Amino acid sequence: MSDRKIRVLIAKPGLDGHDRGAKTVATVLRDAGMEVVYSGLHQTPEMIAEAALQEDVDVVGLSILSGAHMSLFPRIREALTARDMGDVLLTGGGIIPEEDMTALEGDGFSKLFGPGTRTTDIVAWIETAVNERWAREEA
Amino acid sequence: MTTSHPKHSAKGYAERVVAGDRRALSRLISWAENGNRSFPEALEALYPSIGQAWRVGITGPPGAGKSTLVNELALALRSTQFGQREVGILAIDPSSPFTGGALLGDRIRMEELTGDKHVYIRSMASRKSHGGMARAGVDACDVMDAFGMERILIETVGVGQAEYDVMGACDTVVVVMCPGAGDGVQAMKAGILEVADVLVVNKSDQAGAERLADDLSEAVHTRAIRSDEWLSETGDAWSVPVVLASAGKGENIDKVLEAVAAHRAMLASRGANGLEDARRKKRVAQVRRVVDEVLDERVWSTAELGEHVEDALAKGATAYGVANEVVDQLLGAGALAKTSNKPSANK
Amino acid sequence: MSQTSTEQSPRELWEAALAKGRVRDTDFNTLSGQEVKTMYGPDDVSPDYDENLGYPGQFPYTRGVHPSMYRGRLWTMRQFAGFGTAAQTNERFRFLLEHGQTGLSTAFDFPTLMGYDADDDISLGEVGQVGVSISSLKDMETLFEGIPLEKVSTSMTINGPAPVMLAFYIACAERQGVDPALISGTIQNDILKEYQAQHAWLVPPEPALRMITDVMGYCAKHTPRFNTISISGYHIREAGSTAAQELAFTLANGMEYVRRGVASGLDVDDFAPRLSFFFDSHLDFFEEVSKFRAARRIWARKMRDEFGAKNPKSWMLRFHTQTAGVSLTAQQPENNIVRTAIEALAAVLGGTQSLHTNSMDETLSLPTEKAVKIALRTQQIIAEEHEVTNVVDPLAGSYFVEAETDRLEADAEAYFKEIDERGGVVACIDAGFIQREIHRSAVTYQLAVERNQKKVVGVNIYDEGDQKPEIDIHRIGDHVENEQRARLKELRANRNEAAAQAELAKIRAACDTDENLLERFVAAAHADCTLGEICNVLRDAFGKYKEPKIL
16 A cells, blocks of 8 residues: 655755745646655755755755855755765756756766756656666665 | 664664654654555554654644744744743645645745754645545654654644544644634634634734634634533533634744643543543544555455446446445445444544 | 628638638747737727827826937946955946946845845855855945946845945945935835745845835935835746736835835825836737836826825836846857847837846856846947837837737736735735745746747757857856955954944844834944844844745
8 A cells, every 4th residue: 555655855055035946846846746845945954954854855956046056065965964864866956057067966966957957857857766766675 | 772673674763763863753754654564563663652742733724824833832842931842743735636746835934943953844745545644644643752752733724534534633633713814604614613622813913813713712612502412522611712822923822832731631630541531532533544444455456346346337236235245245244234224423 | 791702891801811821830829828819900909099108208108207218318228247255346347337338236145135244154155156245334335446426326136135235335425425415326125026036035024114114214315316116026027927917016016115105104205206116028029018118107197196196206117127037048048149139129119217138148157248248238239220219119009019008007907906805915925925926927937838838949949959058157266255254354353343232232222113224224334233243133123034835
């Protein structure tokens, strides 16, 4: 009688208040059948990691348009690892230059999405990645 | 922490929960939600540690300010005035009936609690099965209880049978309303008052709050006089208090907690077993829910029975006729007839 | 229909031809999803010319607020700029003034916008990133070094802590030896749309509105040439609203400020002339031109007929425009120059008073100097080469534009009614109504793009696969944060600490009375109190704002 759903935390780190993308993605993931916890704005790395832990999410999706991704994203990854949540699927999007994306993707982030991304691509990517993990867990 | 069981086994998780490991707490709640096969074993292991928490249900119509009230209650419970309690919060939101997904946004209103190591907040979606949701909600509370939460606040939107079932498993139920949006009369019609142990009129600074409080006082008073069954069931004439509060402004939050404490004291005052009796009744209800759910699952898990029903109907049998035959097969002859003749034992 | 085809009217013939003709597979709706007809004619427009259009410079100002419009004076070309330290932005300001820009517009970084000092923990990683970091009067003085404040008009895009930033600016003028009565410009100071769309708030709505009426009162007396609020639809639109929602929510906010001003005891004509507006100019050319025209007409009618304003300046809706940031694509970024040019043209044909044109590289990072220059040149080309400034309101009388203007006014009126029924703008914010409306429109548009109902060149049509744009990135180094921290440390070490603390205590006390807070902020600025210190006092006195759950 297993009824497992993909659980996602959509979070807005830092001080920028532009949440159009975060809320749109949250809504689309919900419509794709996922359970989406929305953190609200102005979250510190500690708050995000703590929410991810309490909600036992499979995915943490960060949205940032403030240019602070290179200082905030690694701190969020560290805060997650400190909570034994290092295995959570870490992703995000926003105004992030190509070379920063590459650097972050080599540093614990599975994939980052830039402007113009189709939400259907995000859904498909999450579904594939989470299902692969679940299959590995089962095995 | 000395672990005698593998970290990721049912017993291992249970041990970690009792030892205060929040990661394990989260994981076991997920197991409860997902109906994980190993969960009953984990719960079994947790059983000796369950029973310390006071479970307060908070329900009411959308827009009544439940999340804000829960936030304020938790902050108050963390203060010295109310004993700096360990607080668990379970915020339940409906799943989309079309996609099965859910948006869980209650944390937005509880931001300052996220950094407090003595507070744990968990969002839960109602998912598709009503019985399943009620079970998962109670299971999640049990896990939090075993973890060492002294107060558990369970928030649900006050609509639907599943929500009532969750509230039914709480020690004290607080029903929240506000003037205007959550119209009191509407709520009374919807039967929301039936489950209330404490009534809160939130947004007390808004026009119409006093009036709503008066109307509600009148309604619970009338109900107390008319309902013999209700009186006999509880044994005491617990007069449901109506508290005016403003969660947004943090006003009269202490009055709400005092009303909850008074309700608790009332239950405790019914002799040595007062509390236990009340809880036993709730456990019986939970067992029924689990039995229903497991039966449903097992009976209909294979295609066979469904096909048999379709065949029988195709051959001209009536719905009742087929049902009778199925239950007879499962439980022995005449089972359906026996139960359907009796008045419903459970309301 | 008539029996014999020979008796068909031209219209019937056209309709018949239309029915047989080919139709491309697209929805033909406006960018906001509004259905439009194939053609508009005399039946589609309001009949009363004088009542609905009138003459430029006359009520209801549908055709513009000046009699000669751009023949008299071109719009102010005002490029929004700011990044890094005050000194770096000062340099960019001078660059823009040298290249013919006629007004300044300041972008602040997020810590500043949220009322935190550069050395606050919460500011880590964000100092100087998307705008200039200003934590004190000293920073403000550096920002405008060598720029005479009595000569240049300055716009400051800040809201939650706007009254404090304005105090820094007034104090800065005083230090330059300039009479505050001579300074001109605009402080955005539009807190209502922050709760609705942009989310850079400081305290809850009620105390925030009180500070705004304090600003109106103070400025009416001391800085009569300074616009006290720029009531902004830009952020509402960028957050995903439709054109009609942008129009409706912005004007509803404007009316709320007027109500508050009047309720605080001011005469409507004392402050209404200093209210200005700020709109988005998006991709849909005709819908945008119509939106600007409708905005002027609605405001004039409301101010004269509902609020009883007598001064025609109170009736006039003057506005700044920025081209739509959300219409820019990261793919093939040079295409953004074209989008921006046409959006800018819509703003000009809609009668804007000032204009910012976005740079092509803004979806990738802060704009580079080259991109900023092209954006400014775009305005100059429109102004000088295309001959579009010769005739006032040249699209007036277009059946379609007039019908769209009427439609947008009607849509806005419907929202005003609904907002009223829901208890007013603040109640709608508390309940999340406006936020939810915007969110729904944003999702609808996103899905329309993904279903190829709305085309975006380089994204869902004419895309070039995974080809990466070859474009320079403008980066802000870590040194900015370190420099700002050092400056603040020095400031705190060298100021008269007792005097600073005394000013902060006076602010705290004034929060509980009806003393004008802006007066206190100016005094605190002179005592070198920092932005964060003052805002912490306000957060402590008035509480923090929490957004409602809208998802």
